[in-house]
Each structure stands twice: as structure tokens, then as C-alpha cells.
Amino acid sequence: MFQIRPQSTSTVRHLALGGLFALIATAAAAQAGAGLGSDVLQRVQQIATQGVAAGLPAQARVEVDVGKLDPRLRLAPCAQVQPYLPAGLQMWGATRIGLRCVEGASRWNVSLPVRIKVYARAIVAADPLASGVVLTQAQLATAEIDIAAEPGAVFIDGAALVGRTLLRPLAAGEAVRNNVLKQRQVFAAGDRVTVLASGPGYSVAGEGQALGVGLEGQNVKIKFENGRVVTGRAIAERRVEVLL
Incomplete structure (x- = not known):
């Protein structure tokens, strides 16, 4: 099974590439009545290229819609x-970028709305499907969609969805996301599981023991042989993801 899900802030910073921050900085400068120096543009490029877009297919196409500052400001x-990237926010879907004045008579700090669109091929409903339907391969199709348009991870492998039950109806062409599927258990308490840990620019794997039942998409505690306990998200059969 392969799912595409939004990553932590650190791992999606480069999705918009240089264009996102350049557009943001230009818009902010124009509205604040100030220009940008080459040193600022260089820093913008550094921020834009940080991180690794783990989990995104190579052919993903990114579009960025930059909003406007509140006209009352x-x-x-x-x-x-x-x-700058505000703490806790992801460059995914509807989000915000922070803007601060670091050199001026009056320092200010505001946010600018942006929408990140990530187009990639994913599994969708081939026809309208009712709630409670047990999925078959014939009911599924592949289409290019904005995978960041709604919450929930999408799938690129239809075989991984066969036999799963829908929690709500789907329209034809609508993505089959993990949050529209009936939850399933992917491991039991005490099972040995593979723990995938990722951070800016790296990804490592190890093994640990599940301290609770692994329900797909839910957090569970994992204990390593050295006694350390971490909390991760159950993502597949005997697999747990930890974002650092």
C-alpha cells in the first residue's frame, strides 16, 4: 500500500520551490511600501529549498495561490x-505564511493566506458509491487530482483498497482517502513493528514492540530494546511512522 499524506512543516517547505516565497515577499513588500534586497531574496531561496518532500510522487505538480493581506491592516x-513558516503550520492546502518587518520604524508581524495545490495521480471512485460499500477493483479508477484539496491521505494502489468498507458516500471522480474508510487493525499489542522515523532531509527505520493495538491512522506507543518509548502513527501492516 502506498499513501500520499501531508508531511510535517519541515518536510514540505520546498514544495512551492522558489516561486512561493518570492511571490509572498514581493506581495508583502508592495503592500508594506518597501523593497527587497538581494540578501533577503537569497534567504528566501534557502528557506524554500529546505526539507525533503517525503511521500510525494516524482511527477507531482505544485501550484500556489497567494492571497491578500487583510485590507484593514x-x-x-x-x-x-x-x-517565515509559522510553527505548526504545513505547506499543504489552505494555510498561511508569516511576514514580519525586521527593519523599520515600527516592527510588525502578520500572516498572508496561501493555498498549496498538489496535483498527482491517485485512486478515485469510478462511479458514485454508497456508504457501506465494500470496494472492488472495478469500482476504482485513477485520475489526476489535487491531493491537498481535502484532509486525509490518498492512495495510488487500487489493490490496497479492495475489500475496504466506505464510511460515507463518494461521488464519481472523488478521491478515496483514508478518512472515508472503515478503520482497521494493522497490528496487535505486543507485536514487533517497523518504525519509520523521518526529519528534514533524512529517513531511518528500526524495530520496536507495540505497547497497544495499532489502528490505521491512530497514534500508538512503541518501545525499543533500549527502553525508549516513542509515539507514532500506525500506517500499514506492522508499520509505524514517527515524524521528528
Whole structure:
């Protein structure tokens, strides 16, 4: 089974490439009445290229819609506007980018709405499907969709969905996401599981013992041989994902 899910903030920072932050910085500068220096643009490029988009297919196509600052804001002129990623936010779907004045008579800190669209081929309903349907291969198709448009991981392997039960109806062409499927147990308490740990620019795997039942998409505690206990998300048969 292969699922595409939004990653942590650190692992999706480069999705918009240089364009996202360049557009944001330009828009912010124009609205704040200030220009951008080459040093700021260089920093923007550094931020934009950080991280690794783990879990995204190579052919994914990214589009960025940059919104507008709240028209009620009255921002003082600023010689240097710095874009940054607010803590806890992901560059996925509807989100926000922070903008702060770091050189000006009056320091300010605001946020700018952006929408990240990630187009990739994924499994969708071939026809309208009712709640409670047990999926078959004939009911599934593949299409290019915006996988960041709604919450929930999408699938690229239809075989992984055969036999799964829908929790709600799906329209024809709608993505089959993990949050529309009846939850299933992927391992039992005490089972040995593979733990996948990922962070900015790296991914490692190890083994541990499940301290609870692994329900797909839910958190569970895992104990390593050295006694360390971590919390991860059950993602597949005897597999747990931990984001660092």
C-alpha cells in the first residue's frame, strides 16, 4: 500500500520551490511600501529549498495561490520584510505564511493566506458509491487530482483498497482517502513493528514492540530494546511512522 499524506512543516517547505516565497515577499513588500534586497531574496531561496518532500510522487505538480493581506491592516513602511513558516503550520492546502518587518520604524508581524495545490495521480471512485460499500477493483479508477484539496491521505494502489468498507458516500471522480474508510487493525499489542522515523532531509527505520493495538491512522506507543518509548502513527501492516 502506498499513501500520499501531508508531511510535517519541515518536510514540505520546498514544495512551492522558489516561486512561493518570492511571490509572498514581493506581495508583502508592495503592500508594506518597501523593497527587497538581494540578501533577503537569497534567504528566501534557502528557506524554500529546505526539507525533503517525503511521500510525494516524482511527477507531482505544485501550484500556489497567494492571497491578500487583510485590507484593514495599516502597516508602517518597512525596509526589510521577512517571510517565515509559522510553527505548526504545513505547506499543504489552505494555510498561511508569516511576514514580519525586521527593519523599520515600527516592527510588525502578520500572516498572508496561501493555498498549496498538489496535483498527482491517485485512486478515485469510478462511479458514485454508497456508504457501506465494500470496494472492488472495478469500482476504482485513477485520475489526476489535487491531493491537498481535502484532509486525509490518498492512495495510488487500487489493490490496497479492495475489500475496504466506505464510511460515507463518494461521488464519481472523488478521491478515496483514508478518512472515508472503515478503520482497521494493522497490528496487535505486543507485536514487533517497523518504525519509520523521518526529519528534514533524512529517513531511518528500526524495530520496536507495540505497547497497544495499532489502528490505521491512530497514534500508538512503541518501545525499543533500549527502553525508549516513542509515539507514532500506525500506517500499514506492522508499520509505524514517527515524524521528528
